[in-house]
Amino acid sequence: MQTKIYQIDAFTNELFRGNPAAVMPLQHWLPDTLLQAIAAENNLSETAFLVATPEMEVTDFHIRWFTPAAEVPLCGHATLASASVVFNQLKWPQDIVRFQSKSGPLAVLRKQHGWLELDFPNLSYKRCQMPPLITEALAGAPDEAFFVPNDTNYMVIMNSETAVRSVTPDLRKLALLGNQGLIVTAEGDQCDFVSRYFAPGAGIDEDPVTGSIHSVLTPYWAQHLGKTNLQARQLSARGGELHCELKGDRVAISGQTVFFMEGSVQLPSG
Template sequence: MKLTLYQIDAFTNHLFGGNPAAVIPLEEWISDSLMQRLAMENNLSETVFFVPSKKPDADFEIRWFTPVSEINLCGHATLASAFVLYHVMGYGFPAIRFQSKSGILVVTKNFDRISMDFPAWKPEPLADVPAELATALGNLTITSVYKYRDYLVEVADENMVQLCQPDFTLLKKLGHKVILTAKGSKADFVSRFFAPTVGVDEDPVTGSAHSQLIPYWSEKLGKKSMYAKQLSKRGGDLWVEYLGDRVTIAGQCVFFMKGEIDL
């Protein structure tokens, strides 16, 4: 069996920026164990697979795997999948409807940006903040901690996010993925994302984290449309909007590589 693999840098307009995703289009599903082994072999934060849907309400079914486990939502790999469909595979319709573990995700193309319609995950204040959390984040002074899927940790300023040096062993013991965020200087808000519990110490740019960040910062800033930056070493740019029960997350992509997997 031969499979085609594309590697796409997502949420960036230049090569070697943003978040690289491995995209593997399929005609039909292969086994879960094989998809997991392929993701482990690729050793990127996510490998994404999609197949044509047989259901009338979706165009494709999509699934995402880290090197160690399947996850329920991934923004950069969805963006990368849409880029491959639009710019490599010749998909000609204005919208792509992906059926996923988080429901239907609608993706549209607007000039050089691709926009994703994602669920809004409004985080709530965390009542019992683990005592080890601040230590695991390099003894940061924490302003507040919220949670939906992941811990959302706000700190006082952008520099604290940029300079944070986490203890990934301690973070893994906490058992939760962690979003670190602050109000931005040039962006409306900035963030970093740590996920050692699923085999990714730091994810370069994380669309799914913005399902929590967008409603959080929209309420704090009194704005619906915002510009966000993820402050990993590779960096990423996101144009986002809060729509109540949904959010939109838009970004750019750059083609890096096409290869063939021989199984």
């Protein structure tokens, strides 16, 4: 049995920048072991799987995301990529597509000039002592961190964009955090804030652009900077640009996408 697969560069308007994601629309759910094997074979930071939900009034598709090593509860760039596929390759007639996910309902709005706006939850965070593993793995780490219970990430605030750009964490030690990832962020020089994201325990050494972490970065920097509309950059080698807006208990995260590839996957029979 064959099924379509697409690859989209998200949070960029240039090919080979931003964050590549695989998107696979399915007729029905496959076994989890097979979904995980496909994601591992793709070897991208995330593969998104979609199943249409015509029987439901409040959602259009059920979406799930897998890294090469594990399923994750929330992923921004692969949701952006999925919406791009729905709008452009599947010829979705409306300007909004609604997904049901492990993090609840998510919507993506098609806007002008190729911009897509994610409607994501506002994720809470709490101050905590810096875990010893992070202190050992990250030179110059401060004494305190923030913990994000929803997706079990830690967030570390650095004193400058230069510090964020230059961090070289010990990925072997960070991998011992398991599925927990590390967000490193600071106020930006030419934008409101910058970040990088590392999650080697989930199969992602450094994610090029991570939409989901902006569900916590946006409320943090909105409070710190006293503004609700923010421009953000993720400082990976590929780099990415995001516009973020705090809307009460929701966060709007906007970006562009570039189509790269369409193909087919030969699924095992039986």
